Amino acid sequence: MAGTAGWTVGSEQEPLTGPPPGTSSWRADHALGRELPDPETATPDRVARFFDALSPAQRRSLMRRHPSVVGNLDGVPTALRYEANSLALKKERAREQARATDPGLTLQDHEHARAQVERYEELLRPGRRILAFDPRGRGQVAEVYGDLERAEHVSVVVPGSDIDLDSFDRTKDVYGTPAGMARTLHAQAGDRTAVVAWVGYTTPVGLGPDAATGRLAEAGAPRLARFVQGLTASGAPRPAVFCHSYGSVVCGLAAPRLPAADLVVLGSPGMRADSVAALHTTARVWAARDDSDWIAKVPNVELFGLGHGEDPTDPAFGARRVPAEDAQGHTGYFAPGTDSLRAFTDIATGDGSSVPVGP
Structure with missing residues (x-):
C-alpha cells in the first residue's frame, strides 16, 4: 500500500479524548444548588434542557467561572459558547504572554509562546465566531x-x-x-x-x-x-x-x-x-x-x-x-x-x- 500510494511516514499521534479542560472544577461547582450536567456523560439534549432552565444571569455566571467547559460543551446555546471561547482564548493568550518572557524557559520556549500569542490574537479578531476551542x-x-x-x-x-x-x-x-x-x-x-x-x-x-x-x-x-x-x-x-x-x-x-x-x-x-x-x-x-x-x-x-x-x-x-x-x-x-x-x-x-x- 505504501509503495502504491507514495505514502510518507508520519509521526504517530495520541488522540485527544475525554471531556473539556476544566471539567474537574465544573464537577465541584455547587454554587447553583444543583448538580451540573457531567461533560463526559450528559447528552447534548440533557445539556440543552439544563441551560434552558437557567436564567440569563445564571448562564453568564457559569460561563465566567468555567469558560473552557461552557465553550466546548455540546448543547450549550451558541451565543454563550462564542463568549465563553473568547474568554478562554484571552486566558490562554495571557498565559503564553507570560511564558514568552519567563526567564526559566528556553529561547525556543519563548519563540513558541510568541507564536501562540499571535495565533490566539488571530482567533480573537472581531467578527470571528469560535464555537469550540481546546488548546x-x-x-x-x-x-x-x-x-x-x-x-x-x-x-x-x-x-x-x-x-x-x-x-x-x-x-x-x-x-x-x-x-x-x-x-x-x-x-x-x-x-x-x-x-x-x-x-x-x-x-x-x-x-x-x-x-x-x-x-x-x-x-x-x-x-x-x-x-x-x-x-x-x-x-x-x-x-x-x-x-x-x-x-x-x-x-x-x-x-x-x-x-x-x-x-x-x-x-x-x-x-x-x-x-x-x-x-x-x-x-x-x-x-x-x-x-x-x-x-x-x-x-x-x-x-x-x-x-x-x-x-x-x-x-x-x-x-x-x-x-x-x-x-x-x-x-x-x-x-x-x-x-x-x-x-x-x-x-x-x-x-x-x-x-x-x-x-
Missing part, C-alpha cells in the same frame, strides 16, 4: 461562517490529515483546509446557510501508519457525533456534513449516531463500510472524486487493520456520485467555479435533488 495537544477548534442561530440550513466540514489549531485556516492550499472549504461554501450558499469548520479530533500527521488505520478515526467519531447532536439540540436543522479525505473515515464510523440530512465524502480513502446500507444512516450519502486526485491510487481494502474499505464512488457502494470533473487534485473540490462546489452548494441549501449525478 491541549495540537489544539482543536470549530469556527462558524454565517449566522448559526438563524440559519435555515447548516453544514459541517470535517477535515483530513495535517489539520489542527495552527493549520485549520492556513493561507497555503486554502481549499484543503476546513476554514477555506467552509468560507467558500458559505460565500456560494448565501446568508441563509451557516457553515461550521470543525477540527474536533486528532488528525493524522503525514500519510503514514495513522492515516492507514482507523485508530484516530475511532477516537474522533464519537466527538463528531456529539458535536452534531449538540447543534441540533441547540435548535439548528439537521446539517449536511462534508467529509474530506481521512475525515470521511471519521464520518463513516460516526454515521449511525450522526443526525445529518446529507453525508458528503470527497477524496475519500474509504468509510470503513462496504456500502451505504452498512453505514446505518438515514442521511443521503454522496461521494466525489476527481480523476487527478492521488487518493485513487490507494487500494480500497481493509486487511489486518490497514486500509479503509470500499471506494465510496464505486457504483456498487450505493452513494450518489457528485460530479467533480472540474476539481483539480486532492484539495480542489471547493475551488470557486468547479462543478463539485456547485453541487455541494445545492446539497448545503437543501436542493440536492437538482445535483446532476456523475458517472
